[in-house]
Amino acid sequence: MQDDSSRKQDDELIARTRAGDATAFDELIVKYSPRLYGLVYNMTSNHEDTNDLMQDIWAKAYRSITGFRGKSSFYTWIHSIGVNMSINFLKKRNRRYHLSLDDVDSGIQNDKEFIELTASSTPVRDADLGELQKRLNEAMQKLSNDHRAVVTMFDIQGMPHAEIAKILGTSEGTVRSRLFYAHRQLQNFLTEFHSNNG
Amino acid sequence: MPEPEINISALLRLKRYEQPPPGYFDRLLQDVHRRQRAELLRRPLWKIAADRVQTYFSEHSMGGLSYAGAMVAVVVVGIAGIGLMTPEVENAGSSDERFAVAKQTSSAGRLLTLRPQQVSLGARQPEAPLVLPGERTQRPPRYVIDARPVSYDPPSSF
Numbered sequence: 431m432q433d434d435s436s437r438k439q440d441d442e443l444i445a446r447t448r449a450g451d452a453t454a455f456d457e458l459i460v461k462y463s464p465r466l467y468g469l470v471y472n473m474t475s476n477h478e479d480t481n482d483l484m485q486d487i488w489a490k491a492y493r494s495i496t497g498f499r500g501k502s503s504f505y506t507w508i509h510s511i512g513v514n515m516s517i518n519f520l521k522k523r524n525r526r527y528h529l530s531l532d533d534v535d536s537g538i539q540n541d542k543e544f545i546e547l548t549a550s551s552t553p554v555r556d557a558d559l560g561e562l563q564k565r566l567n568e569a570m571q572k573l574s575n576d577h578r579a580v581v582t583m584f585d586i587q588g589m590p591h592a593e594i595a596k597i598l599g600t601s602e603g604t605v606r607s608r609l610f611y612a613h614r615q616l617q618n619f620l621t622e623f624h625s626n627n628g
Numbered sequence: 629m630p631e632p633e634i635n636i637s638a639l640l641r642l643k644r645y646e647q648p649p650p651g652y653f654d655r656l657l658q659d660v661h662r663r664q665r666a667e668l669l670r671r672p673l674w675k676i677a678a679d680r681v682q683t684y685f686s687e688h689s690m691g692g693l694s695y696a697g698a699m700v701a702v703v704v705v706g707i708a709g710i711g712l713m714t715p716e717v718e719n720a721g722s723s724d725e726r727f728a729v730a731k732q733t734s735s736a737g738r739l740l741t742l743r744p745q746q747v748s749l750g751a752r753q754p755e756a757p758l759v760l761p762g763e764r765t766q767r768p769p770r771y772v773i774d775a776r777p778v779s780y781d782p783p784s785s786f
Contacts, residue, residue, distance in 0.1 A: 452664075456657060463653050472643060480648075481656070488660045489667060566639055585640035616636050 440504040447495055455495070459488055462505065465587065466512050472582040473516040473575070474523075475567050483519055487512050502596060509583075509597045517575045562620070569619040577612040584609055 440461075446454035466487065471480040491511055498507055570578055579598065583589045584605075591609075595602045 459657055459660060460653065463656060467648055467652075468644065468646075471646065471648075477648060481652075481659075484656055485659050485663050488656075489663050492660075492664060493667075562639070563642065566643070581640065585637050586643045588641075613636050616640075620636070620639075 437503055441500065444495060444498060444500075444504060447492075455492060458491075458504065458508075462508050463488075466508060468587055469509060469512050469582055470516050472570070472586050473513075473520065473578055475571055479519070479523070483512075483515060487515050490515065506593065506596050510599070513579050513583075513597055517579065520575050565620060566616070569616045572619065573612050573615060577608050577615070580605055580608040581612045581616070 440458070443454040443458050447458070463484065467480060467484060470483050470487070471477065474480050474483065487508070491508055494511075498504070502510075570581065573581065576598075580594060583594045583597065584591070589597075591602045591605045594605045598605070
């Protein structure tokens with residue numbers, strides 16, 4: 431997931447942060463925020479909540495960086511903080527969620543998978559993609575927090591099973607099992623939606 | 629006819645395109661800075677003081693041995709201070725001794741027991757009566773004879 435040079439660079443930035451160089455920590459924020467944002471946003475499905483959580487996560491990371499022993503990469507460490515804080519937040523939050531697909535990047539139009547999905551003979555072709563994505567987000571919210579975390583990291587962020595297992599502090603088998611169950615649930619929900627609209 | 633399967637993984641991958649508004653990450657950096665400053669202001673005074681002490685020592689590049697030396701000095705000064713403030717050890721020993729003697733006295737039917745110190749020439753002050761825990765305070769009256777030496781010489785002040 432992360433090459434050696436990137437890890438070395440992180441180690442250096444962490445050392446500088448510990449020595450009191452605030453700009454080094456800024457570099458870590460800039461480097462990891464886009465991926466972290468994707469994780470938190472797909473867990474919460476809400477931009478405002480994601481923004482609040484992002485600040486909480488980085489503030490906590492800054493406070494705890496002296497305790498970072500380097501057993502795992504910074505990438506794994508910051509994602510662990512992100513997942514745990516998101517799950518804690520979701521436990522407290524009511525099941526309210528606001529889905530905003532207005533911010534979908536225009537790059538999606540050129541995506542190979544998007545073209546295939548909309549061109550081939552699948553149920554997706556008939557449904558409005560925006561509507562389908564909305565339903566997909568709703569289906570995601572029906573998953574348990576643990577299942578949603580696994581789907582987010584594997585399917586959306588493209589992390590390998592081993593990395594997810596490290597972040598969640600569980601076994602790869604558990605990750606695979608959660609993934610299988612979550613996919614089945616999502617499949618059922620979307621098929622039902624398609625049948626009702628077909 | 630069964631429903632065709634939806635490619636969930638492919639659909640989920642499209643969610644990568646859900647991005648925050650432009651300029652979001654710059655604002656996030658500013659927000660994090662603001663948050664860090666606010667947290668610094670909310671910190672308790674003792675923590676700020678501890679940090680300053682730590683920074684002071686780190687700025688003067690003191691090694692671990694220096695810390696150990698300083699700690700030893702503090703401990704020595706502390707022990708010396710405590711030693712100066714506590715009463716002499718001899719007194720404590722004699723009170724224990726007294727306690728033991730009194731205990732014997734009590735168990736032996738309050739027979740008079742004299743210790744060498746009590747009959748020594750220098751001992752002029754009568755010792756305070758001992759009261760043991762649980763012992764009744766009612767005792768036979770004790771008559772104290774004036775210990776001033778009697779002189780038959782006429783006083784020189786006349």
